[in-house]
Amino acid sequence: MARGLRDIKRQIKSIQxxxxxxxxxxxxxxxxxxxxxxxxxSALPYSEKLKEVVGSxxxxxxxxxxxxxxxxxxxxxxxxxxxxxxxxxxxxxxxxLRRVSTFLAERHQSKDEYSLFVIxxxxxxxxxxxxxxxxxxxxxxxxxxxxxxxxxIANAAVRQYELGQIDELYICYNLFLNALTQTPxxxxxxxMENIGEGASVSGHxxxxxxxxxxxxxxxxxxxxxxxxxxxxxxxSELGAKMTAMGAATKNASKLIGELKLTYNRARQAAITQExxxxxxxxxxx
Amino acid sequence: MxxxxxxxxxxxxxxxxxxxxxxxxxxxxxxxGILPGHxxxxxxxxxxxxxxxIGSQVTPFAVQGGFVEVRKDKVVILAESAERPEEIDxxxxxxxKERAETRLNAGRQDExxxxxxxxxxxxxxxxxxxxxxxxx
Numbered sequence: 001m002a003r004g005l006r007d008i009k010r011q012i013k014s015i016q017x018x019x020x021x022x023x024x025x026x027x028x029x030x031x032x033x034x035x036x037x038x039x040x041x042s043a044l045p046y047s048e049k050l051k052e053v054v055g056s057x058x059x060x061x062x063x064x065x066x067x068x069x070x071x072x073x074x075x076x077x078x079x080x081x082x083x084x085x086x087x088x089x090x091x092x093x094x095x096x097l098r099r100v101s102t103f104l105a106e107r108h109q110s111k112d113e114y115s116l117f118v119i120x121x122x123x124x125x126x127x128x129x130x131x132x133x134x135x136x137x138x139x140x141x142x143x144x145x146x147x148x149x150x151x152x153i154a155n156a157a158v159r160q161y162e163l164g165q166i167d168e169l170y171i172c173y174n175l176f177l178n179a180l181t182q183t184p185x186x187x188x189x190x191x192m193e194n195i196g197e198g199a200s201v202s203g204h205x206x207x208x209x210x211x212x213x214x215x216x217x218x219x220x221x222x223x224x225x226x227x228x229x230x231x232x233x234x235x236s237e238l239g240a241k242m243t244a245m246g247a248a249t250k251n252a253s254k255l256i257g258e259l260k261l262t263y264n265r266a267r268q269a270a271i272t273q274e275x276x277x278x279x280x281x282x283x284x285x
Numbered sequence: 286m287x288x289x290x291x292x293x294x295x296x297x298x299x300x301x302x303x304x305x306x307x308x309x310x311x312x313x314x315x316x317x318g319i320l321p322g323h324x325x326x327x328x329x330x331x332x333x334x335x336x337x338x339i340g341s342q343v344t345p346f347a348v349q350g351g352f353v354e355v356r357k358d359k360v361v362i363l364a365e366s367a368e369r370p371e372e373i374d375x376x377x378x379x380x381x382k383e384r385a386e387t388r389l390n391a392g393r394q395d396e397x398x399x400x401x402x403x404x405x406x407x408x409x410x411x412x413x414x415x416x417x418x419x420x421x
Contacts, residue, residue: 042297045299147296147366148365148366204326204355207328208313208314213328216352217329217352220365
């Protein structure tokens with residue numbers, strides 16, 4: 001067999017191996033995505049309930065004030081950026097990181113004006129390489145994170161706001177629309193300016209007082225919002241991974257097809273040549 | 286006996302949803318019992334067991350903080366975590382308790398650490414109390 005043929009065969013084999021892997025990764029991502037979506041759905045009742053109660057207190061009480069509800073002069077801004085730990089998820093990480101970078105470049109002149117809270121190894125490495133101010137980081141999250149997993153970083157971010165170390169908190173993550181589409185979002189989390197809007201007044205009694213209840217609930221509400229953004233980002237990551245791996249599998253199939261064609265042509269040519277050589281040899285005698 | 290619907294919700298899941306006769310919780314202002322027909326009411330909770338009574342049977346839940354909302358049609362307890370006695374890992378709670386105690390006794394005066402250790406001790410004690418109800 002000619003040398004060229006063996007090479008092609010080896011190449012086909014190697015692409016087939018890759019295809020098997022990408023195929024498996026696609027299916028794993030699909031299964032995990034379903035779980036992540038279920039998780040996001042089961043977290044909804046909690047955050048909606050909290051929103052309802054916080055909203056009705058804010059709407060129902062006149063002249064209530066809480067630092068988390070009021071805009072103040074901004075000296076320093078906090079950004080909570082959610083990325084994934086692993087790559088091979090298409091452009092999802094680079095999309096969100098690019099979005100954050102342009103946002104930072106537009107709004108700030110120097111690194112002293114903001115601090116970063118980063119979830120996920122990809123984001124951490126990105127900001128570290130650029131030597132940007134990371135104050136808190138969290139990596140090695142499981143594919144179905146629980147509230148307990150992200151509590152520490154959520155708490156740290158909210159706490160810094162309460163202590164006045166930051167005056168605004170933005171949350172940056174990939175918003176999950178469906179398995180094919182995710183868009184990078186930068187949302188303002190704190191202060192919550194229009195929380196009372198659209199909420200109905202419930203006529204509840206608050207013990208010890210509406211202010212005290214609000215005081216206890218607002219930080220929790222902020223943390224819950226961070227948690228649901230986290231779940232959303234996870235679903236986005238898995239969706240992107242599924243799509244990327246699906247595309248990779250398809251490309252591998254196409255490549256294998258092309259290579260097989262070349263292989264068969266080369267084989268055919270080799271046989272033809274051999275025959276004509278034999279015939280020519282026989283004729284010469 | 287009249288009943289009302291009790292729901293216990295955490296960020297991870299709906300822990301409990303049943304018709305019950307009464308519940309006892311420890312609010313910020315102190316212990317309080319809720320019977321059917323209570324006025325609409327909201328209060329934050331302390332880290333303490335919530336006792337749920339159906340008929341003559343009382344089930345404790347290890348509820349960590351959060352708050353209770355009483356509405357006309359139902360009562361909702363929202364907490365960061367809530368566990369039934371049988372779900373609690375007793376050894377883990379014991380270990381957490383010891384860890385928190387050593388940290389408290391170490392006497393370092395970092396306020397944040399101290400506060401955190403105190404809270405984790407409270408949570409561990411709460412879990413032990415609730416799971417102890419069926420184990421011992």
